Amino acid sequence: MTSLRHQATARPSTKGRAVARTQTLLQGENGIGTVRKTTLPGGLRVVTETLPSVRSATFGIWAHVGSRDETPALGGATHYLEHLLFKGTGRRSALDISAAIDAVGGEMNAFTAKEYTCYYARVLDTDLPLAIDVVCDMLTGSLIEPADVDAERGVILEEIAMTEDDPGDCVHDLFAHTMFGDTPLGRPVLGTEDTVNALTADRVRRFYRKHYDPTHLVVAAAGNVDHAKVVRLVRRAFDRAGALERTDAVPVGPRDGTRTIRTAGRVELLGRKTEQAHVVLGMPGIARTDDRRWALGVLNTALGGGMSSRLFQEVREKRGLAYSVYSYTSSFADCGLFGVYAGCRPSQVHDVLRICRDELDQVAQHGLSDEELRRAIGQLSGSTVLGLEDTGALMNRIGKSELCWGEQMSVDDMLARIAAVTPDEVREVAAEVLGRRPSLSVIGPLKDKQAARLHEAVS
Amino acid sequence: MTSLRHQATARPSTKGRAVARTQTLLQGENGIGTVRKTTLPGGLRVVTETLPSVRSATFGIWAHVGSRDETPALGGATHYLEHLLFKGTGRRSALDISAAIDAVGGEMNAFTAKEYTCYYARVLDTDLPLAIDVVCDMLTGSLIEPADVDAERGVILEEIAMTEDDPGDCVHDLFAHTMFGDTPLGRPVLGTEDTVNALTADRVRRFYRKHYDPTHLVVAAAGNVDHAKVVRLVRRAFDRAGALERTDAVPVGPRDGTRTIRTAGRVELLGRKTEQAHVVLGMPGIARTDDRRWALGVLNTALGGGMSSRLFQEVREKRGLAYSVYSYTSSFADCGLFGVYAGCRPSQVHDVLRICRDELDQVAQHGLSDEELRRAIGQLSGSTVLGLEDTGALMNRIGKSELCWGEQMSVDDMLARIAAVTPDEVREVAAEVLGRRPSLSVIGPLKDKQAARLHEAVS
Numbered sequence: 001m002t003s004l005r006h007q008a009t010a011r012p013s014t015k016g017r018a019v020a021r022t023q024t025l026l027q028g029e030n031g032i033g034t035v036r037k038t039t040l041p042g043g044l045r046v047v048t049e050t051l052p053s054v055r056s057a058t059f060g061i062w063a064h065v066g067s068r069d070e071t072p073a074l075g076g077a078t079h080y081l082e083h084l085l086f087k088g089t090g091r092r093s094a095l096d097i098s099a100a101i102d103a104v105g106g107e108m109n110a111f112t113a114k115e116y117t118c119y120y121a122r123v124l125d126t127d128l129p130l131a132i133d134v135v136c137d138m139l140t141g142s143l144i145e146p147a148d149v150d151a152e153r154g155v156i157l158e159e160i161a162m163t164e165d166d167p168g169d170c171v172h173d174l175f176a177h178t179m180f181g182d183t184p185l186g187r188p189v190l191g192t193e194d195t196v197n198a199l200t201a202d203r204v205r206r207f208y209r210k211h212y213d214p215t216h217l218v219v220a221a222a223g224n225v226d227h228a229k230v231v232r233l234v235r236r237a238f239d240r241a242g243a244l245e246r247t248d249a250v251p252v253g254p255r256d257g258t259r260t261i262r263t264a265g266r267v268e269l270l271g272r273k274t275e276q277a278h279v280v281l282g283m284p285g286i287a288r289t290d291d292r293r294w295a296l297g298v299l300n301t302a303l304g305g306g307m308s309s310r311l312f313q314e315v316r317e318k319r320g321l322a323y324s325v326y327s328y329t330s331s332f333a334d335c336g337l338f339g340v341y342a343g344c345r346p347s348q349v350h351d352v353l354r355i356c357r358d359e360l361d362q363v364a365q366h367g368l369s370d371e372e373l374r375r376a377i378g379q380l381s382g383s384t385v386l387g388l389e390d391t392g393a394l395m396n397r398i399g400k401s402e403l404c405w406g407e408q409m410s411v412d413d414m415l416a417r418i419a420a421v422t423p424d425e426v427r428e429v430a431a432e433v434l435g436r437r438p439s440l441s442v443i444g445p446l447k448d449k450q451a452a453r454l455h456e457a458v459s
Numbered sequence: 460m461t462s463l464r465h466q467a468t469a470r471p472s473t474k475g476r477a478v479a480r481t482q483t484l485l486q487g488e489n490g491i492g493t494v495r496k497t498t499l500p501g502g503l504r505v506v507t508e509t510l511p512s513v514r515s516a517t518f519g520i521w522a523h524v525g526s527r528d529e530t531p532a533l534g535g536a537t538h539y540l541e542h543l544l545f546k547g548t549g550r551r552s553a554l555d556i557s558a559a560i561d562a563v564g565g566e567m568n569a570f571t572a573k574e575y576t577c578y579y580a581r582v583l584d585t586d587l588p589l590a591i592d593v594v595c596d597m598l599t600g601s602l603i604e605p606a607d608v609d610a611e612r613g614v615i616l617e618e619i620a621m622t623e624d625d626p627g628d629c630v631h632d633l634f635a636h637t638m639f640g641d642t643p644l645g646r647p648v649l650g651t652e653d654t655v656n657a658l659t660a661d662r663v664r665r666f667y668r669k670h671y672d673p674t675h676l677v678v679a680a681a682g683n684v685d686h687a688k689v690v691r692l693v694r695r696a697f698d699r700a701g702a703l704e705r706t707d708a709v710p711v712g713p714r715d716g717t718r719t720i721r722t723a724g725r726v727e728l729l730g731r732k733t734e735q736a737h738v739v740l741g742m743p744g745i746a747r748t749d750d751r752r753w754a755l756g757v758l759n760t761a762l763g764g765g766m767s768s769r770l771f772q773e774v775r776e777k778r779g780l781a782y783s784v785y786s787y788t789s790s791f792a793d794c795g796l797f798g799v800y801a802g803c804r805p806s807q808v809h810d811v812l813r814i815c816r817d818e819l820d821q822v823a824q825h826g827l828s829d830e831e832l833r834r835a836i837g838q839l840s841g842s843t844v845l846g847l848e849d850t851g852a853l854m855n856r857i858g859k860s861e862l863c864w865g866e867q868m869s870v871d872d873m874l875a876r877i878a879a880v881t882p883d884e885v886r887e888v889a890a891e892v893l894g895r896r897p898s899l900s901v902i903g904p905l906k907d908k909q910a911a912r913l914h915e916a917v918s
Contacts, residue, residue: 053512056845086766094776098766103834105841108766124841154779161734162782162802165626273732275620307545307557307567317553320613323621343621375562382564382583386515390849 020231025408035398035408036227042244043215043251046231047398047408049222051391057128057223058395059230060120061139062403064218064252065211067189068114068332072182073198076191077207079112080149080156080199084208085119086110087148089141092134094148100134108134112189115255115332116403122392125224129233132221136237139217144208146201153196160190167278167443168324168343170270175280175441178268179261179337214238215249220399223391254289254406257334264437265458269444269451277349277444281356281457282339283436286429288331288404294417295425296329296338296433302368302376303327303359304340310359310372315342321352333404338433346444353457357438364434367427380418385411479690484867494857494867495686501703502674502710505690506857506867508681510850516587516682517854518689519579520598521862523677523711524670526648527573527791531641532657535650536666538571539608539615539658543667544578545569546607548600551593553607559593567593571648574714574791575862581851584683588692591680595696598676603667605660612655619649626737626902627783627802629729634739634900637727638720638796673697674708679858682850713748713865716793723896724917728903728910736808736903740815740916741798742895745888747790747863753876754884755788755797755892761827761835762786762818763799769818769831774801780811792863797892805903812916816897823893826886839877844870 020040025047028034033049040046067078087094101108106123108131119138121131163169173188180186190196221230238244261284286292304311304327315325325342340360344352368376387393388411401408440458479499484506487493492508499505526537546553560567565582567590578597580590622628632647639645649655680689697703720743745751763770763786774784784801799819803811827835846852847870860867899917 054848056848095767095772098771098776099834102765102767103837105838105843105845107842107845122845124844127841151777151779155775155782158735158780158782158803161804162627164734165737165802167624168621275623276617278624306561308554308561312557313554316614318610320610321617323614323617343624344617345620375558378562379564382586383566384564385583386564386566386581389513389515 020235022227022231026410032411033222033394037402038227038231039251040231040235040238040244041247041249042238043246043249044217044219044234044238044244045251045402046219046234047402048220048225048227048230049394049398050225050227051222051394052224054223054391055125056122056391057125057131057221057225058120058122058391059128059131059135059221060118060219060395060399061135062218062220062399063117063212064216064255064403065117066113066115067187068184069211070184070187073195074203074207075187075195076156076189077199077204078117079189079191080152080196081204081208082110082112082117082119083152083156084144084148084204085138085142087152088143088145089137090143091137091141097134097138100130104130106131114185114189116400118396118399120392120395128221128225128230132230132233133237136234139212140238140241140243142208144201144205149201149204156190156196157193160193160196163190167272167274167276171278171280171341171441171443174268174270174443175282175337175339178266178439178441179263179282179284185259185332214243215251218399218402220395220402222394222398254404255333257332259332259335261335263439266439267454267458268440269442269446269454271445272443273445274443276343277346277442277446278341278343279349279353280339280341280441281353281438282337283433283438285329285331285336285338285433287334287336290331292425292429293331295421295429297380298373298376298418298421299363299368299426299430300327300329300338301380302372303363305376306379308375310363311340311356314355314359315352319355321348321355346446346450349442349444349446349450350453350456353440357457360434360438363430365431367423367430370423373423373426377418377421381415384414384418479694481686481690485869491870492681492853496861497686497690498710499690499694499697499703500706500708501697502705502708503676503678503693503697503703504710504861505678505693506861507679507684507686507689508853508857509684509686510681510853511683513682513850514584515581515850516584516590516680516684517579517581517850518587518590518594518680519577519678519854519858520594521677521679521858522576522671523675523714523862524576525572525574526646527643528670529643529646532654533662533666534646534654535615535648536658536663537576538648538650539611539655540663540667541569541571541576541578542611542615543603543607543663544597544601546611547602547604548596549602550596550600556593556597559589563589565590573644573648575859577855577858579851579854587680587684587689591689591692592696595693598671599697599700599702601667603660603664608660608663615649615655616652619652619655622649626731626733626735630737630739630800630900630902633727633729633902634741634796634798637725637898637900638722638741638743644718644791673702674710677858677861679854679861681853681857713863714792716791718791718794720794722898725898726913726917727899728901728905728913730904731902732904733902735802736805736901736905737800737802738808738812739798739800739900740812740897741796742892742897744788744790744795744797744892746793746795751884751888752790754880754888756839757832757835757877757880758822758827758885758889759786759788759797760839761831762822764835765838767834769822770799770815773814773818774811778814780807780814805905805909808901808903808905808909809912809915812899816916819893819897822889826882826889829882832882832885836877836880840874843873843877
């Protein structure tokens with residue numbers, strides 16, 4: 001990211017301990033928060049965004065580990081571990097953890113992705129010290145007892161079964177498999193019934209020790225928060241666990257990688273007795289740090305990002321062929337995906353795929369109209385600002401930025417970058433990304449003859 | 460609701476038009492908004508909540524019509540109409556409507572329930588006049604052309620198919636059928652393939668004329684909004700459509716009804732080849748205006764409202780039998796439901812039902828512990844405040860209050876009412892509601908022997 005304002009402020013060491021360094025990264029104004037960062041001894045980063053006009057705060061801890069870091073035998077270990085961190089520490093039982101946050105009406109949860117894991121609690125600002133204490137305790141003091149591992153195995157198998165029962169969700173896992181095959185990025189975050197059944201407390205505990213070192217964590221808080229106070233409380237909690245003792249420890253930098261996707265023209269069909277056929281048609285996209293992401297964001301918005309987008313208009317508004325149809329991008333350290341989802345009657349799947357493919361080809365060849373570009377820039381700008389009104393979204397933004405980019409970008413700079421996207425930039429990224437030969441994933445009750453025709457959409 | 464502060468302020472008539480009457484219903488402070496109401500000629504109510512610390516605004520129009528108002532032949536008409544209002548007016552095509560809101564990054568949508576329908580747009584505060592113009596135009600100037608009705612029929616049939624493919628959603632429709640049978644409250648909001656196929660443009664247009672009279676509408680806006688300006692813009696938009704001419708028109712009051720649910724011990728099973736069995740075990744609850752709703756809210760929270768709740772602890776945390784398990788209440792003008800949902804392996808369905816039934820029985824007999832009561836009150840209070848941080852939630856609260864209760868309640872009064880819930884109140888409502896004989900709805904691949912045993916859970 002670009003255009004950061006670094007303003008280092010010295011912070012005196014207290015009680016002879018190692019010095020923590022605090023920087024003001026972004027100066028807030030007009031309802032936009034001030035972003036500050038402190039790196040504690042032990043290599044623990046703490047970023048906050050202070051927005052005094054709200055009454056709530058969201059506190060989160062991001063771990064630099066995702067399903068991408070699993071060997072085949074450890075499939076689902078990152079997500080399993082995420083569940084186990086709620087099961088108890090030396091100081092708290094599972095009930096103590098949930099009761100503490102429930103008692104103040106807070107919302108506590110976690111999510112595991114392919115490249116990171118995040119634990120968070122959203123509470124009233126007055127309850128922030130409690131949230132910090134509980135979440136830090138979970139991250140630093142988890143017991144991972146065999147009995148808890150066994151009880152939670154059932155929960156995770158139910159979660160896998162629940163996902164299987166939602167084909168509109170499940171088809172995205174299938175698409176990852178279609179594009180990445182049997183590789184870390186292609187395997188499901190939840191693991192499979194077999195890999196989850198094979199995981200033991202010992203293995204998960206080793207995984208925990210390896211990946212939850214303070215140098216691999218980013219602490220993020222946003223809302224009506226005081227940076228110095230957050231740092232003090234986090235430091236106390238991690239100190240109590242003896243986790244900040246390596247004073248020479250250095251935070252790990254953003255993830256890199258060398259993955260290049262060459263998948264093209266692949267078709268995967270999962271036969272299911274569903275009412276709709278759920279399809280994802282897509283191709284390789286771009287990496288998270290790729291400068292073309294602004295142009296691709298505008299392109300994605302115009303193509304399938306709203307009710308006025310091409311795909312919505314052509315597939316739903318004009319022809320009534322689907323209820324849900326949209327495009328999306330997902331990106332990783334070194335690669336990415338561009339995809340179009342639609343859910344439609346099995347008998348209409350070829351029409352829908354033909355229309356989607358035609359639109360992708362059209363835009364690959366001709367880019368967007370001036371009117372589409374203007375509208376997509378407006379849409380992306382407005383939704384960016386509207387999307388940052390709750391403290392959870394703010395926490396996600398600064399935490400993920402620190403972990404994945406190692407820097408922060410101001411909202412104004414983001415808006416300026418979106419507004420500066422040119423027709424040429426869009427045409428170039430459209431020609432490159434949408435010009436790639438697509439692949440296709442389908443879940444539904446397609447008959448042999450219909451299934452045989454799926455290849456037409458990716459030829 | 461209780462404890463409203465009415466503070467009528469005279470408002471001079473302009474240009475000889477009929478006088479609009481404005482009241483300040485709730486005085487804001489400490490991050491809580493000021494609520495004002497104006498009743499325009501034509502019987503159109505406008506309520507706003509002004510919260511100057513935010514940068515966004517949500518504008519909505521609530522219609523006093525839901526699937527409950529449909530005859531069997533009109534099944535799904537309310538929801539069909541909701542879709543058609545996005546298809547165009549005398550001034551705007553469907554694309555004009557969506558492009559207007561997309562261009563500013565706004566979020567526009569609508570939802571249809573059994574007793575009301577709501578259309579809304581969330582935008583940056585500077586774009587509020589645009590949102591008002593578009594949404595008012597949709598509500599007052601919809602064309603409902605036969606060609607649009609036909610194209611949208613396909614979309615709605617896809618929406619029905621999509622819902623069918625999500626058994627965790629679908630089981631709630633089944634539960635309404637189990638409890639209410641083939642009555643307006645028991646039929647699905649979306650209608651069925653047959654009723655949707657039978658609806659014509661003429662029928663839907665008649666339904667529109669009958670139910671979208673200004674006396675049946677409530678306009679609500681929340682966020683960084685100026686009440687007088689909102690009233691002026693709404694008046695102009697409705698005037699343009701000639702919709703405010705009946706100066707003696709009086710707004711319709713909250714809905715009433717005389718429905719009493721006597722369903723008990725009924726079991727409905729929908730066989731499906733899903734991975735999980737999706738179950739709802741429940742009984743008649745209480746009406747929306749019932750004073751016991753505060754005690755039932757606390758009870759519901761303690762029983763199945765969070766990770767520390769009894770059902771979560773017993774079913775998931777201790778035994779790992781489900782990923783998703785929760786209780787909920789739903790209420791209508793004259794009746795209500797209390798239900799427990801769980802998704803689990805078909806082989807475990809009897810264990811899960813036995814545990815849920817045991818917990819319901821336990822609480823019906825003994826109420827909650829002091830610790831549970833204290834925690835549930837804290838949880839409900841905190842989540843009430845946290846739930847009102849975005850302008851969409853504020854708009855929903857004031858709009859629904861005006862339509863369904865005909866009055867507004869301050870957040871402080873709500874918190875006071877929650878805090879005042881006593882162990883005796885909880886015991887009484889628990890004995891009455893949870894003491895009723897439950898009914899059961901199940902979607903899943905249960906074999907004959909398992910299906911036969913379902914009656915045990917409701918005996």
